[in-house]
Amino acid sequence: MKKFFNSEDLENYRKEVREKASRFSTLITVCQGGCKAFGSEEILERLSSEVRERRLNKKVLVKMAGCHGFCERGPLVLIFPKGIFYGRVTVKDVPEIVEETIVKNRLVDRLLVHSPKDKEKIPLIDQIPFYKRQMRLVLKHNGRINPESLDDYLEVGGYSALAKALNRKPGDIINEVKISGLRGRGGAGFPTGLKWELTARAIGDTKYIICNADEGDPGAFMDRSVLEGNPHSVLEGMIIGGYAIGANEGYIYVRAEYPLAIERLRIAVEKCEATGILGENILGSGFSFSVKIKEGAGAFVCGEETALIASIEGKRGMPRPRPPFPAQSGLWGKPTCINNVETFANIPLIILDGGGEYSKVGAEKSKGTKIFSLTGKVNNTGLVEVPIGTKLRDVIFEIGGGVDKGRTFKAVQTGGPSGGCIPGEYLDLPIDYETLAEVGSIMGSGGMIVLDDKTCMVELTHYFLSFTQNESCGKCTPCRIGTKRCLEILEKITRGEGEEKDLDDLLELAKIIKDTSLCGLGQTAPNPILSTIRYFKDEYETHIKDKKCPAGVCKALIKYYIDEAKCKGCTLCAKNCPVGAIAGEVKKKHMISLDKCIKCGVCLETCKFNAVVVE
Amino acid sequence: MINLTIDGRDIEVTPGTTILHAAKALGIEIPTLCYDYRLSKAGACRICVVEIEGAKTLAASCATPVSDGMNVKTMSDRVISARKIILELLWSDHPNDCLTCEKAGNCGLQTLMYQYGVKTSRYQGETMTKVPEIIEGGAIYRDTDKCILCGKCVRICDEIQCQYILDFSQRGFKTMVSTAFNNPLKESGCVFCGHCVSVCPTGALIERASIRKARAWETKKVNSVCTYCGVGCSIEVHVNDNEIVRVTADVQSPPNYGSLCVKGRFGFDFYKHPDRLRSPLIRDNIDKPFRKASWDEALLLIAEKLKQIKDKYGPDAFGFLSSSRGTNEENYLAQKFARAVMGTNNMDNCARVCHAPSVTGLRAALGSGAATNSLDDIEGAEVILVCGSNTTEAHPIAGLKVKKAVRFNGARLIVIDPREIELVSMAKVWLRLKPGTNVALINGLLHVIIKEGLEDKEFIAQRTENFEMLRQVVEYYTPERVEEITGVPDGKIIEAARLYASTKKGMILYGLGVTEHKSGSYGVMSLANLALITGNIGRPNAGINPLRGQNNVQGSCDMGALPDVYTCYQRVDNQEANKKFSDDWGRDLPSKPGLKEPQMYRAADAGKLKAMYIIGYDPATTNANSNFVSQALKKLEFLVVQDIFMTETANLANVILPAGCFFEKEGTFTNAERRIRKLKQVLPLPEGTKNDWEIMCLIAKAMGYQMDYNHPSDIMDEIARLTPEFKGVSYDRLEGDGLVWPVWDKEHPGTPILHKDIFTRGKGLFNDLAYTPSEELPDEEYPLILTTGRILYHYNNASMTLRCRDINFISSEGFVEIHPDDALNLKIETGQTVSIISRRGEVQVKAMVTERSLPGTVFMPFHYPDVLTNRLTGPGEDTLALTPEYKVCAVRIEKIDDKESLRGAKRRGNL
Numbered sequence A: 001m002k003k004f005f006n007s008e009d010l011e012n013y014r015k016e017v018r019e020k021a022s023r024f025s026t027l028i029t030v031c032q033g034g035c036k037a038f039g040s041e042e043i044l045e046r047l048s049s050e051v052r053e054r055r056l057n058k059k060v061l062v063k064m065a066g067c068h069g070f071c072e073r074g075p076l077v078l079i080f081p082k083g084i085f086y087g088r089v090t091v092k093d094v095p096e097i098v099e100e101t102i103v104k105n106r107l108v109d110r111l112l113v114h115s116p117k118d119k120e121k122i123p124l125i126d127q128i129p130f131y132k133r134q135m136r137l138v139l140k141h142n143g144r145i146n147p148e149s150l151d152d153y154l155e156v157g158g159y160s161a162l163a164k165a166l167n168r169k170p171g172d173i174i175n176e177v178k179i180s181g182l183r184g185r186g187g188a189g190f191p192t193g194l195k196w197e198l199t200a201r202a203i204g205d206t207k208y209i210i211c212n213a214d215e216g217d218p219g220a221f222m223d224r225s226v227l228e229g230n231p232h233s234v235l236e237g238m239i240i241g242g243y244a245i246g247a248n249e250g251y252i253y254v255r256a257e258y259p260l261a262i263e264r265l266r267i268a269v270e271k272c273e274a275t276g277i278l279g280e281n282i283l284g285s286g287f288s289f290s291v292k293i294k295e296g297a298g299a300f301v302c303g304e305e306t307a308l309i310a311s312i313e314g315k316r317g318m319p320r321p322r323p324p325f326p327a328q329s330g331l332w333g334k335p336t337c338i339n340n341v342e343t344f345a346n347i348p349l350i351i352l353d354g355g356g357e358y359s360k361v362g363a364e365k366s367k368g369t370k371i372f373s374l375t376g377k378v379n380n381t382g383l384v385e386v387p388i389g390t391k392l393r394d395v396i397f398e399i400g401g402g403v404d405k406g407r408t409f410k411a412v413q414t415g416g417p418s419g420g421c422i423p424g425e426y427l428d429l430p431i432d433y434e435t436l437a438e439v440g441s442i443m444g445s446g447g448m449i450v451l452d453d454k455t456c457m458v459e460l461t462h463y464f465l466s467f468t469q470n471e472s473c474g475k476c477t478p479c480r481i482g483t484k485r486c487l488e489i490l491e492k493i494t495r496g497e498g499e500e501k502d503l504d505d506l507l508e509l510a511k512i513i514k515d516t517s518l519c520g521l522g523q524t525a526p527n528p529i530l531s532t533i534r535y536f537k538d539e540y541e542t543h544i545k546d547k548k549c550p551a552g553v554c555k556a557l558i559k560y561y562i563d564e565a566k567c568k569g570c571t572l573c574a575k576n577c578p579v580g581a582i583a584g585e586v587k588k589k590h591m592i593s594l595d596k597c598i599k600c601g602v603c604l605e606t607c608k609f610n611a612v613v614v615e
Numbered sequence B: 001m002i003n004l005t006i007d008g009r010d011i012e013v014t015p016g017t018t019i020l021h022a023a024k025a026l027g028i029e030i031p032t033l034c035y036d037y038r039l040s041k042a043g044a045c046r047i048c049v050v051e052i053e054g055a056k057t058l059a060a061s062c063a064t065p066v067s068d069g070m071n072v073k074t075m076s077d078r079v080i081s082a083r084k085i086i087l088e089l090l091w092s093d094h095p096n097d098c099l100t101c102e103k104a105g106n107c108g109l110q111t112l113m114y115q116y117g118v119k120t121s122r123y124q125g126e127t128m129t130k131v132p133e134i135i136e137g138g139a140i141y142r143d144t145d146k147c148i149l150c151g152k153c154v155r156i157c158d159e160i161q162c163q164y165i166l167d168f169s170q171r172g173f174k175t176m177v178s179t180a181f182n183n184p185l186k187e188s189g190c191v192f193c194g195h196c197v198s199v200c201p202t203g204a205l206i207e208r209a210s211i212r213k214a215r216a217w218e219t220k221k222v223n224s225v226c227t228y229c230g231v232g233c234s235i236e237v238h239v240n241d242n243e244i245v246r247v248t249a250d251v252q253s254p255p256n257y258g259s260l261c262v263k264g265r266f267g268f269d270f271y272k273h274p275d276r277l278r279s280p281l282i283r284d285n286i287d288k289p290f291r292k293a294s295w296d297e298a299l300l301l302i303a304e305k306l307k308q309i310k311d312k313y314g315p316d317a318f319g320f321l322s323s324s325r326g327t328n329e330e331n332y333l334a335q336k337f338a339r340a341v342m343g344t345n346n347m348d349n350c351a352r353v354c355h356a357p358s359v360t361g362l363r364a365a366l367g368s369g370a371a372t373n374s375l376d377d378i379e380g381a382e383v384i385l386v387c388g389s390n391t392t393e394a395h396p397i398a399g400l401k402v403k404k405a406v407r408f409n410g411a412r413l414i415v416i417d418p419r420e421i422e423l424v425s426m427a428k429v430w431l432r433l434k435p436g437t438n439v440a441l442i443n444g445l446l447h448v449i450i451k452e453g454l455e456d457k458e459f460i461a462q463r464t465e466n467f468e469m470l471r472q473v474v475e476y477y478t479p480e481r482v483e484e485i486t487g488v489p490d491g492k493i494i495e496a497a498r499l500y501a502s503t504k505k506g507m508i509l510y511g512l513g514v515t516e517h518k519s520g521s522y523g524v525m526s527l528a529n530l531a532l533i534t535g536n537i538g539r540p541n542a543g544i545n546p547l548r549g550q551n552n553v554q555g556s557c558d559m560g561a562l563p564d565v566y567t568c569y570q571r572v573d574n575q576e577a578n579k580k581f582s583d584d585w586g587r588d589l590p591s592k593p594g595l596k597e598p599q600m601y602r603a604a605d606a607g608k609l610k611a612m613y614i615i616g617y618d619p620a621t622t623n624a625n626s627n628f629v630s631q632a633l634k635k636l637e638f639l640v641v642q643d644i645f646m647t648e649t650a651n652l653a654n655v656i657l658p659a660g661c662f663f664e665k666e667g668t669f670t671n672a673e674r675r676i677r678k679l680k681q682v683l684p685l686p687e688g689t690k691n692d693w694e695i696m697c698l699i700a701k702a703m704g705y706q707m708d709y710n711h712p713s714d715i716m717d718e719i720a721r722l723t724p725e726f727k728g729v730s731y732d733r734l735e736g737d738g739l740v741w742p743v744w745d746k747e748h749p750g751t752p753i754l755h756k757d758i759f760t761r762g763k764g765l766f767n768d769l770a771y772t773p774s775e776e777l778p779d780e781e782y783p784l785i786l787t788t789g790r791i792l793y794h795y796n797n798a799s800m801t802l803r804c805r806d807i808n809f810i811s812s813e814g815f816v817e818i819h820p821d822d823a824l825n826l827k828i829e830t831g832q833t834v835s836i837i838s839r840r841g842e843v844q845v846k847a848m849v850t851e852r853s854l855p856g857t858v859f860m861p862f863h864y865p866d867v868l869t870n871r872l873t874g875p876g877e878d879t880l881a882l883t884p885e886y887k888v889c890a891v892r893i894e895k896i897d898d899k900e901s902l903r904g905a906k907r908r909g910n911l
Helices: A007-022 A034-038 A040-053 A091-103 A150-155 A160-166 A170-180 A192-201 A222-229 A231-245 A259-275 A305-312 A341-353 A392-399 A433-438 A457-471 A477-494 A500-516 A520-524 A527-546 A572-576 A602-606 B019-025 B077-092 B108-115 B152-160 B195-199 B262-266 B295-313 B328-341 B356-365 B375-380 B396-409 B422-426 B438-451 B457-463 B467-474 B479-486 B490-501 B520-533 B553-558 B575-585 B597-605 B626-634 B692-702 B712-722 B805-810 B820-826 B898-907
Strands: A026-031 A060-065 A077-080 A084-086 A208-213 A249-255 A290-296 A336-340 A369-376 A382-387 A409-414 A420-423 A447-452 A560-562 A612-614 B002-006 B009-013 B049-052 B071-073 B140-142 B167-169 B176-178 B205-207 B220-225 B234-240 B243-248 B318-322 B347-349 B383-387 B412-416 B429-431 B506-510 B543-546 B611-615 B638-643 B655-658 B667-670 B675-679 B784-789 B815-818 B833-837 B842-849 B857-861 B889-895
Touching (some): A007 A160, A026 A040, A040 A091, A084 A091, A150 A231, A150 A259, A160 A341, A170 A192, A170 A341, A192 A231, A192 A336, A208 A231, A208 A341, A231 A249, A231 A259, A231 A290, A231 A341, A249 A259, A259 A290, A290 A305, A336 A341, A369 A392, A382 A392, A420 A527, A457 A527, A477 A527, A500 B077, A572 A602, B009 B019, B019 B049, B019 B071, B152 B195, B195 B205, B262 B805, B295 B692, B318 B328, B328 B553, B328 B667, B328 B692, B328 B712, B356 B543, B383 B490, B412 B422, B412 B490, B429 B490, B438 B479, B438 B520, B457 B520, B479 B490, B520 B543, B553 B667, B575 B712, B815 B833, B820 B889
Parallel strands (some): A026 A060, A208 A249, B002 B071, B506 B543, B611 B638
Antiparallel strands (some): A409 A420, B002 B009, B049 B071, B167 B176, B667 B675, B815 B857, B833 B842
16 A cells, blocks of 8 residues: 655545546445344345446446434445435345446335324435534544545545644643533543643643543443544544544553454554554554454443553453543553544544634534434434434434334433433423433433333333443452342332332432442433432332232232123233133133233234233 | 641641542541551551541541642541441341350451441341351361452462462352362462461461461560571460460561461460470480480580590580571581680581571672672562572562562563473473583573673673683573583574673572582582673672572571681681680680581591481481481491481480570571561470470589570670671660671671672682583483472471471371483383482382473472482582582482382381
8 A cells, every 4th residue: 555654645645536536527426334144245236236237337336324313214325426325225225226227227116214293205315304403523534435445535535634643742732622622432431631631731742542432331332433434534533633632552442252353443543554554653644543443242331430450451351440540540550631533533633624614513502413222212323413403303213213103202211321311391302411410310421211101111211221230340349239129129119019218218228329439330320210209219119019010010019801892802912821720712702811811912913913911 | 748637637748649548648547448558558448538628428537638729628427327227237247156156356347346336237148158168278277258349369379479379259249259260278379378367357367377366456576587488487376374376477577477377377286285395305325215404414424424434535526416406506606616616616507508608608709608688689680580499389489579670660580490390381492401511501691691791791891700710601502502512592692691691780699509500519610600701790689699598507607616716707727716715715716627527427437426416306217318318327436316207317316405496595596587576475385395405504504614594685795796797786686687797896787688788708700610421420220300398388397397287287197209211211100109219218209290390300398207209319419518409410210119119118117
């Protein structure tokens, strides 16, 4: 590969790359992130061979891309420059796409997104409601560029922020980041510029910069998608960060469960090393920087910065008390700056457009955009990037398309397993660090789980607590034993053995755990308990006093029976019951034996007449 | 300075102080469970939380530094209720077992439950009792059910002991402290230092030996000194009802500051072993069996026999061997007995067979035969050169200091050793020389230093002499030539020389791998050359420091238990000294230096020496060529042995006198850093035994010489009167951590660093030395080199350590280390019994195939009575001090099948 000795080399090469790209009139991208599990690799291969066989390959460029975010519709095939959006594509659709759309310039209707309201087809990506209400700055190039190609990143302007930054003083860069108002996207929202300044000012010859890519929240995949879709944007932010704080060595701590992210990061690092974007005297600036990738073993707590540092040092990932903060004494006792993947990916934008311009987007105290992974009982699941301060309602109902037909929205859980549940009355609140905290939740790294009326809040809390308890590092007493005891009380309630004093005990314990735990994991672990008791206390009380689960989830508290008025005696339920708990003859009313029933819900799903009732 | 308010009271403290310490300064005690000032701050138990005004959450006071204007409440309602709930949580996962728990009365959790009035826990749930009990069977009893995961054991193992055996495993509620793969401690690399036990706040880790022996409040603590090596650790012996319950160490007291090795902590129960000698034993000649005798009869017999022999053959027909395990006072009396009562200078002690070359070599170079610096100095050294010392096994606490210097203070380590000892793993340079080539190697280092101009020219000019001769001699020792002799690659020699010469904090530590050679004294002088040429002497964190083998090697020599000197090396042939002692003791003392120990055996074998008195020493096991020693001892007309157990040597005696062990007497020991420390009586003397000093006084009296002392302190007063370096020493001044001699007067604080401004002999002397090979080198018939040494778990002839249950559990069998190349040639596998044969004898032992030893070299420890290694050793002797060359002799190995091995062993009397 060509080596760039200065920014001129880089710009000249960029021109070459762009010139090459302009030779193609059409670009087709196929997402190659999580959708690989849905056969997107075969789609890509088939598309390439189809284009080749039809001798279109001089004009049509087919390439892999990262995640587009609209995972509900994946695998996706996008056709540029128009921006035609085909979803849920299978290999079988490929010849048709080429024949119809590429050759004949016609749309394949069945692959298009249709408006939920009037069922009108929406052919272009920019018109799809899921994308229309988003502001994709960080994810801008996700889905368009090949994450394994440095050329692609350069084509869209990559590393021009680095070149620009290296021409300025480190202090200016820090200032720019401070002006931008960027806050850490890992969850706590600490001002990034200030963190950089603290590390830059800390005394020490050797400093480190670490990218926290230990995304551990179940259901969250923002960082993964950025790493898989645009790894260079993170590297660029990191190199600029290293320059600003005076670090010559960086670590990316990424969980081993993200093999694709690791592979693409490796490729990105290798290409940067080969071209001189990483290494000695980067672009002739005199600044040297290298990056090492450290694979984590999948402990949730290693997302906590001191545990992460311990893990890089080869120790068991356990948090230690702060202060000293990593900015003073971090990796191997040296001043260390740790930022999250998404935070770094924002840096090139700030450098290119200036902190002032960047700060025009967002809320008063929190600038820029935030990516959320929207999951749960919502129609359009996927990655959503919106300006901070966007209303919850807009994200869930406009972008997310609301909850399933026939269901009602109950709450939204933000901030991962240690976040809180926000009920419908707060849907018009803006999403920002402070507001979410006020209503008992957190921004976290961007998990957003939509819950509907079929979600039992006690059971949900139990689920989150079992996660945090399992992932507690075991170091401090309140987190190790306290969360276990909370979990046991919750279990007791879901089993129908709850007593009235349990709620008081739970609340008291939750508050003490929050008040006395060593690290963020323990301090936030009780959030699901506190927020659900705050907003859904009646649901707990129904479990405890009436021994009933209103959402029909807690097995010990529900009964399945057959509504005789509705049962047609079709025998379908009896045939499907795995334990033979349903008796009845053809065209006669059926009955469920409560002794035998294991409450698996198969009868409920199979009955075509809504005759199975849960209570 | 930082100003803050705690519980409404203002205080000013230095930045970085924790809230816990600031509160303590105000007399406010905050409870802790996981905190230990020596360890990194864990902030794990959360019992020490306090409320800081304006802070979102409570803060762990042990880990939170103060800041200006902080307003702290340590006992607010919020704090108290948090602490109570934390106690409830801990209790909810803890067996309600205080009635039978060893720790009751001294348990951190129990104490806090009491203080906070927490009777029980409202949380009833799963407990960690699901973990199957860990069956260890060894010295440390682990009960993970009682573990509160404070992590002190993990941290002390890592941060103080540098051993890294324990860590947390699992996650969440299932988190536990375990070894790698949860192996039993014995299979985990644990060295059983027991420091984890000493910091455990609950009953999760306890000393096996203490189980059901006594509750905390029933024991009394007696300060004493460990006797298992020359480090001389301070110990606290916990006693109840005349039984030792456990041994711990005071974290404030040098040189060990709370650390102990397996022998110090767990090697105490020998004192109550049924094998203890409880009555004098007598026989007319050594072919007859022993019979019990009264003390009166035995003492009278000895007095008569010794008088007879003195009258018949003259005073020099008698030889006295005292022990480096004995106290200073006993050694002093021994030489007084030999000189004043018997009228001979045939006085020696077992330092002869270990560190006599140190005395000879260091006296020749520097004027004083002692370590120049303190053990504490190790930790601050920048470069440490360890030569011929398996420090972490033979002197574990000194070894620990080396590890800490490297791990925590960035010291660079040079190891000179043919074996791959533990310290090699952390060495910057390892010079793996062929056994017996020390002088050549060190000459090589000197050559490089001079050639590259790295010597300290100013120091050489002002404080040394004979440099020019040294320069000429070492000129020959180019790295290439030295590589040929020693087998050490020339590049490594250059690297080590540059490294050692690069600092003014370069410390030399050495052991028997230097002294126990034909050129032992020369090896010591060579090391002194190295220290002198770089000016690394007379300064803190530098110097040349022999690590003494037995606990009182330093003291027994200081006390004049040597053939040529009185106390502190005052020569017997110096008229003034001779007169001083003659006047004080009221007898004309002989002025001709006496026989050294090996000369005594030769004299006995030749029929010239007729009687010997041996105290606490087993030369028939531990002396080189022990078959010859036994043969010589058998030829004596009269042999008195004084010991606590029957030994190979005692078995050759006419009279055996049962003595008290170190738990049963008072006196002083002097450790390797010249620290004189007081031994306090822990247990009463067992019935039928007497203290060594009392026995000597009684015999002297029976022979018509008055030695009247009421207490060992009287003996020390006499030593102080006759010894300038001890002038300021007295028992009242030795309370606490003792004194480091020289102590020139009653106000003098002691002298941790020798040769600061002037060497004892005036100028430091460069001894120009050429390399001479070992006495017995391998040949066709005996193709392998045998080298011998200590292992961690045993002490000397193991008469004590093998009788300690927990040590025996770990190591009870001898072995020979064979390199895989040799093993392959001989078709030997680990565990097979092989015969090791030298020109002097043969032993059978189990093989251990390992790369620790060089090809062509085998290693054997010498501790085990069923593998008498010293039947093989000899014939070399240090040219000057006559110390046997234990480290090099030629052997061959014969493979034998098991049946034959058993027959052979029986035939040779080994079984």
